[in-house]
Amino acid sequence: MSLDPPTYLASLQSNIRQRPIPWDGAVRAGTLTEEQYSKIRAVDKAKKPDQRKQIVQGDLDGYRLLFVGASGKPSVIESAGQHANVIQYILVLLSDLLDDVPSLARALFTNPDPYQHFLPLLRSSNNEDPIPLLTAHALASLMAAARDESRPTHQALPVILSYLAGLAKSTDAGLQDIAVQEYSSLLFGRLSRDQFWNQRSETVSPLVKILQTAAGIGNGGNSSSSLWSGNASTRSGGFEGSLGGGVGLQLLYHVLLVIWQMSFEAESIGDELDDEYDIIILYTQLLRLSPKEKTTRLILSTLYNLLEKNQKSLLPTAVLARLPSVLENLASRHLTDPDLLEDLEALKEMLDEYTKTKTTFDEYVAEVQSGHLRWSPPHRNAVFWAENARRILDFENGAIARKLAAIMQQPWDNDKQVLAIACNDVGCLVKEVPERRYQLEKVGLKRRVMELMQSEDENVRWESLRALGGWLKYSFDQ
Structure with a gap:
């Protein structure tokens, strides 16, 4: 699913693309080789995407060596060393080329470990340093484009998720949104979703806190007790620009998207997801407040995935959370999204079938x-x-x-x-x-x-x- 890049990241990348770099001086100083500079210049910002694609596809092995190197052939990341302006430009260029030339991602994985020289860039003592952010974006783009689940990816994924988790815990909604969108691009398969769940104290917990804040539970507290006790906000609709606690609709949508992607593992994680995060009562409250069909659709689809795979354990919780009455109220609205309506009807049927036999x-x-x-x-x-x-x-x-x-x-x-x-x-x-x-x-x-x-x-x-x-x-x- 393609998402518009977060504003801050897009602005940062645009500024780096436009920034002049004394390439000739860098070659003379040995920061990069003449061959590396030639390949960079061939696909620089002056070239149209179609031209770039044709050039890179015609020399996939050359561009593999440029970005990840080989034995006796250092990559430009190794060559550039501590030259931050060159490193930043290369990271943006790599992300751009991965978007324009999907076959480049697979070519990079012919290297035994394409992550080797990138992962150290995620570590920085300077919070203002853009290199870790650009690195995380480039590596997430690489994994997503290649749909790779190899051993190097298995080893790199925890490091990337930990870095993104730091952004998700930030008080800056822009950084939170960057983290959540990168999560979304990474959760393409079972391996990445399993690792995301294994690191849930880092990855899932901050997202649930965002949802709790949106649902009116204090400042994203670590408990849903106010929902069970009926003390949370019960207004029938959210605000146009944000929900409870000032959670923006864009951030809310992207968090819901990530949890929806995780719900495809409902059979293995559904019970724990509810035990640890009270996800059913939380999503029932979010359903009451959801101001847009696109957020309502994700909430309903996630609930359906969780309940359908864990009927014995989670349907009773859904009834206690008064989900059936919320679905009845939702059905009375003028809704037009066909996927939303299909999930709504399926959920109602599932709950009706369950409740009609219960004492x-x-x-x-x-x-x-x-x-x-x-x-x-x-x-x-x-x-x-x-x-x-x-x-x-x-x-x-x-x-x-x-x-x-x-x-x-x-x-x-x-x-x-x-x-x-x-x-x-x-x-x-x-x-x-x-x-x-x-x-x-x-x-x-x-x-x-x-x-x-x-x-x-x-x-x-x-x-x-x-x-x-x-x-x-x-x-x-x-």
């Missing part, structure tokens, strides 16, 4: 297994507990009690109501099935309830007191 008990189990509790109807429904408490304790040999214990062991600093809800549920289980108190004690629930009586949160203290009161009542009754 309140199934919904409760799904909520506990999601790891994030909210005040959904079952928690305060006395009839629900009377009918289902024993069934809950029996479910999968006590799995729900163990999951409640795991949930309660977390501090939930950003969403204390989760602890209050868990205490409520423990109290209901004790009330309805007092003879099974030992099962709850065995997994540590009584001890944790007693600890929470010292909580700073008033609601947590109250619910823990109620739960422990039931425990003591039945203890005294025996």
Whole structure:
């Protein structure tokens, strides 16, 4: 998918193309050879793209040697050494030629390691140095054009991703957008997507923070608790130029594009993506706010990929996130994009098929297994507990009690109501099935309830007191 280059990068490249370089002096000083200069001059900015293409295609091996060298034949990157103006020009020229002459990329890979002399250029102690940025762009263009998955690419990819991750963590939206667009060009195959996921603390996490900011979760905090608790922004449409936290629509679109590309690995990463980033509730909120069909299309397609490949684990989460009602609201809008409409209908059918067979008990189990509790109807429904408490304790040999214990062991600093809800549920289980108190004690629930009586949160203290009161009542009754 072709994207317009980021403004800052395009401007930088344009300035370097126009910058005069004393080539004759560079040849005399031994910065580059006469042969190298001849090849550079043959395809300089004065030449039209068609002319460039014809020249390079007619001498692919010569241009391979120019850029990546060979044994006993140093590349221009090696020859130029510390001459920054020449290095910058060569990096821009390489990117231009890779765009104009796709066959050049494959030719460069006849060298055993075409990255060897480029990777060191990614390291610079000067944040204003444009060379690492130009290098990352050239190497991303090289990988994307060649669709290469060789051993050298496997080794170079982590280094390039780490550099781009630094840009993605920047507070400069322009640098963030450069990183995200380079990511997009790199995620063409399984190898690059696997490596991107393996480095997710560097690569995925900053992108999720951008999406969280757009969804109205503080300043891109590391939790989606405000979404589950209903405290995030719920406006029905985004602003024309940006969403929550000032995230521009262009940056939002490009981040969504990268996550969509990653969603083609949904079968292997879908569960972890939701476990670690609450991606289903986050995307449901983004769907509410999405101001353009092109962003809505990417959100829907990503959701479909994730849910279709992980129906057992993620469809319950989608229902808890109220995705079905959001899809109903979306269907009432005047939408025209055929791909969007197709994904919308497919998602509705998938969720309808799932929900029509599910009971309140199934919904409760799904909520506990999601790891994030909210005040959904079952928690305060006395009839629900009377009918289902024993069934809950029996479910999968006590799995729900163990999951409640795991949930309660977390501090939930950003969403204390989760602890209050868990205490409520423990109290209901004790009330309805007092003879099974030992099962709850065995997994540590009584001890944790007693600890929470010292909580700073008033609601947590109250619910823990109620739960422990039931425990003591039945203890005294025996």
